[in-house]
Amino acid sequence: MSAAPNQPLLEVLLDSWDRNNAILVNLLQLIPRGGLEARAMEGSPTVAQMLTHIHFVRLAFVSEDAPEFARALPECEWRAEPDPSRIAQMLNESAKTVRDAVKGRLETGRAMKQHFDHPILFIQHMIWHEGYHHGQIKLALKLAGRPIADTDAGPGTWRIWMNKK
Ligand code: NI
Known part of the structure; x- marks a missing residue:
C-alpha cells in the first residue's frame, strides 16, 4: 500500500481491516501446540472457541446489516475447531465478507x-471486538502455561499496524 497522504480514504479503511485480519491469523499461527484448548478459567471459552466466535460474529452482522453479502452462518457460534488451518480459512473468508459488505454499502x-449509524462503524466495531478477544487469547495461553513471547508476537501483530513499508 502506498503511504501517499492523498490515498482515497476508503482504501485506507479497507487496508486497516485487512491488517486486523492478518494480525488475528498471525496470532493463530503462533499458538503453541495444545493452545487451542486453553481457557482463562473454568467456564470461559477456549482459544479455538473465541476464534470461531469472531468468525461467527462477523457473518452474523453481515447477514443482519448487509444481507446481499450474507453467507451461511455456521451452526455453532463457539465451535471447538481443532484444526488451525481450518480456522485460518474461516477467518480469511469472513474477513473478505465483511470487506465486501462495507465496501458495497459505501460505494452504493x-x-x-439494523445496526451502525454508518457502514464504517461496522469495521470499527469488529476491530474493537477482535482486539478484545486477542487480549483474552493471550491471557488464556499465559494462564495455561503456553505463553507467546512478546518477541515472537510483535512482528506479526503490533508491527502490522505501525511499521511503514
Ligand atoms: Ni465476543
Whole structure:
C-alpha cells in the first residue's frame, strides 16, 4: 500500500481491516501446540472457541446489516475447531465478507440495515471486538502455561499496524 497522504480514504479503511485480519491469523499461527484448548478459567471459552466466535460474529452482522453479502452462518457460534488451518480459512473468508459488505454499502451510499449509524462503524466495531478477544487469547495461553513471547508476537501483530513499508 502506498503511504501517499492523498490515498482515497476508503482504501485506507479497507487496508486497516485487512491488517486486523492478518494480525488475528498471525496470532493463530503462533499458538503453541495444545493452545487451542486453553481457557482463562473454568467456564470461559477456549482459544479455538473465541476464534470461531469472531468468525461467527462477523457473518452474523453481515447477514443482519448487509444481507446481499450474507453467507451461511455456521451452526455453532463457539465451535471447538481443532484444526488451525481450518480456522485460518474461516477467518480469511469472513474477513473478505465483511470487506465486501462495507465496501458495497459505501460505494452504493446505502445505510446498514439494523445496526451502525454508518457502514464504517461496522469495521470499527469488529476491530474493537477482535482486539478484545486477542487480549483474552493471550491471557488464556499465559494462564495455561503456553505463553507467546512478546518477541515472537510483535512482528506479526503490533508491527502490522505501525511499521511503514
Ligand atoms: Ni465476543
